[in-house]
Amino acid sequence: MELLDGRLKLRHLVLAVAIEEHGSLLRAAEHLRLAQPAVTRSLRELEGILGVELFVRGPRGATPTLFGTAFTEHARSVLAELRRAGERISGLADGAVGTVTVGTLVAGSNVLLPRAVAALKAARPGITVVVQEATFDAQVPRLLDGEVDLVLGRLNPIDDQPALRQITLYREPVLLVARPGHPVRSRPGLTLADLLDHPWVVPLRQTALRQELEQVFHDAGLPLPGNLVECSSALTVRTLVRDTDMIAALPELVARTDGEIAPLPVALEPVRRTVGVTLPDRRPLTPSARLMLDHLREQAAELTGPRDDPPA
Numbered sequence: 001m002e003l004l005d006g007r008l009k010l011r012h013l014v015l016a017v018a019i020e021e022h023g024s025l026l027r028a029a030e031h032l033r034l035a036q037p038a039v040t041r042s043l044r045e046l047e048g049i050l051g052v053e054l055f056v057r058g059p060r061g062a063t064p065t066l067f068g069t070a071f072t073e074h075a076r077s078v079l080a081e082l083r084r085a086g087e088r089i090s091g092l093a094d095g096a097v098g099t100v101t102v103g104t105l106v107a108g109s110n111v112l113l114p115r116a117v118a119a120l121k122a123a124r125p126g127i128t129v130v131v132q133e134a135t136f137d138a139q140v141p142r143l144l145d146g147e148v149d150l151v152l153g154r155l156n157p158i159d160d161q162p163a164l165r166q167i168t169l170y171r172e173p174v175l176l177v178a179r180p181g182h183p184v185r186s187r188p189g190l191t192l193a194d195l196l197d198h199p200w201v202v203p204l205r206q207t208a209l210r211q212e213l214e215q216v217f218h219d220a221g222l223p224l225p226g227n228l229v230e231c232s233s234a235l236t237v238r239t240l241v242r243d244t245d246m247i248a249a250l251p252e253l254v255a256r257t258d259g260e261i262a263p264l265p266v267a268l269e270p271v272r273r274t275v276g277v278t279l280p281d282r283r284p285l286t287p288s289a290r291l292m293l294d295h296l297r298e299q300a301a302e303l304t305g306p307r308d309d310p311p312a
Contacts (some may be wrong), residue, residue, distance in 0.1 A: 012075075016046065018032055028277055043055065054071055059075060064255060076145060080146030097127060100288040100292045103139040104194075116296045127288050140164070146280075149292070152278075155278070164280060167276050173252045173271070174209065174251055177264060179245070180260075190265055190266055192289065195266065199228070201247075238258065238261065242261055
């Protein structure tokens, strides 16, 4: 099948992605500001070019077929590359406008990222910053497809992802925290075992921090606390720790900069968080993404001081 014979147009790619994202021809037409008959004609034209049915139309909307899912994945990747090409050209012209999409992890950098975004916007008000939060496994396909420019947060192993590379920004300890008036604070010689009778909020099972916490308990000959909430939303964790007697493990920068929670005197020496950026190995960064990376490096250096020296 030859798609580069002039029949397949950019509007076909935009149309397919819009229908897949909005779930119906009517909502896609509204999003594209087109009349529904025009969307229907364009979809028929596209399916005629490809020789397959892309969407099953029904009373509840349009559902992508196997062919539709495959085509929209490629269409989304092509559109992302075209966006990046356009931004690269305009960025080379003046460096004043553009868009950078940052993927952040649900247990990610809620101290570093806001500071870097603020610094970037102060220097380049015309650059739009888009932040998308998800787990690392969900971010990788977006990063490879070009929907996300870079992923910021705790570095995850990428041995099985040769198309990715990583830059370490800083390393920090992970501390156990509780509210200032938590009853365990009155207990002398506090140990990890003393905390088992209290409720905990811990990261999800598939996260690296959860695995490391489980190893800490195992090495101490202790079971995991029986009263658990599994959560990796930093805002929810903070609220639970602040408003209840729950105990959590949080990065030092978060634990020491939040006046309504405070570290407990129980060390988690083996657990350290390595924060960094995951990038596509072969795709060059757009000017806006490179500026974002520069500000992340600068803010990381300011946050951690001389104890951590981010790589050049």
